[in-house]
Amino acid sequence: MKGKVFLVGAGPGDPELLTVKALRLLRCADVVLHDDLVSPEVLELIPAPAEVLRVGKRCGKKWVTQEEIHALMIGYAREGRTVVRLKGGDPAIFGRTGEEIEALREAAVDFEMVPGVTAASAAAAAAGIPLTDRRHASAVLLTTGHRSSVHVADDAGPQAQPFKTTVAVYMPGQDLRRVREELVQKGFDPSTPCLLVSQAASPRAAIHACTLGALEQSPPLSSPRLLIAGAVAASGQPAAAREEAGHETLPEENDVSLSVIA
Ligand code: SAH
Numbered sequence: 001m002k003g004k005v006f007l008v009g010a011g012p013g014d015p016e017l018l019t020v021k022a023l024r025l026l027r028c029a030d031v032v033l034h035d036d037l038v039s040p041e042v043l044e045l046i047p048a049p050a051e052v053l054r055v056g057k058r059c060g061k062k063w064v065t066q067e068e069i070h071a072l073m074i075g076y077a078r079e080g081r082t083v084v085r086l087k088g089g090d091p092a093i094f095g096r097t098g099e100e101i102e103a104l105r106e107a108a109v110d111f112e113m114v115p116g117v118t119a120a121s122a123a124a125a126a127a128g129i130p131l132t133d134r135r136h137a138s139a140v141l142l143t144t145g146h147r148s149s150v151h152v153a154d155d156a157g158p159q160a161q162p163f164k165t166t167v168a169v170y171m172p173g174q175d176l177r178r179v180r181e182e183l184v185q186k187g188f189d190p191s192t193p194c195l196l197v198s199q200a201a202s203p204r205a206a207i208h209a210c211t212l213g214a215l216e217q218s219p220p221l222s223s224p225r226l227l228i229a230g231a232v233a234a235s236g237q238p239a240a241a242r243e244e245a246g247h248e249t250l251p252e253e254n255d256v257s258l259s260v261i262a
Helices: 020-028 066-078 098-105 119-127 178-184 212-217 231-235 239-244
Strands: 003-007 031-034 051-054 082-087 111-114 139-144 163-168 193-198 207-211 225-229
Touching: 003 020, 003 066, 003 098, 020 111, 031 066, 066 082, 066 098, 098 111, 119 163, 119 193, 139 193, 163 231, 178 212, 178 225, 178 239, 193 231, 207 212, 212 225, 225 231
Parallel strands: 003 082, 003 111, 031 051, 031 082, 139 163
Antiparallel strands: 163 225, 193 207, 193 225
């Protein structure tokens, strides 16, 4: 029997945001290789006979190297097993899936991708905003603050484009001042509304609303965190959450406030 590798998106945390296909594959997998971002609630859905291996990183330190992950996937598939390579969110968004696909192709191992709900969508849903809104934004830029700089191309700033852009910064890191500086340098105004969304799609979700200029004064919300910057962010946080936190209206510009959505 020929084995196969399924590169599956686990979604942002809430098991109800798994696709039906992801759930079906988790139920019939022989081996599941998962990242740290996959929630315990999703891992609980994997039946006992499956071999479940954690291959993520912790505190920036890899348990298993990327090459070892490739070797594990290829090795199990060649034994004829059904392998689920389970990644947080969508496997094709900042998930090193490109390298894994290349390794599988080179090894002539059959594979299939199963998309998932990406963190930017979950963060927007938690805040009650659309990422696009024809009145405010007609483009979405998914970028990363990982490593030394925000990866926003020079022509990606709002002034350089004929349309208004919502920016979703994955892995914004601890140095929010650098994220702010880079976005301002690319043409985003310091008054741009921002939402820092922590642990979207979980009962621990928290949202902080501020302007880009005041980004580094944000409270230390726990990881994983994602930044949404753009006009659509102005209406972030559902009314109920604002009232709970004692805000009748959205915070003043540069005001620092924290609302927890239970
Ligand atoms: N493939 C994933 C992204 C992997 S990069 C996806 O499509 O969502 C990891 C980053 O995603 C985290 O550092 C964080 O910025 C973001 N992220 C993942 N899950 C999140 C969540 N539940 N809430 C907020 N941000 C999240």
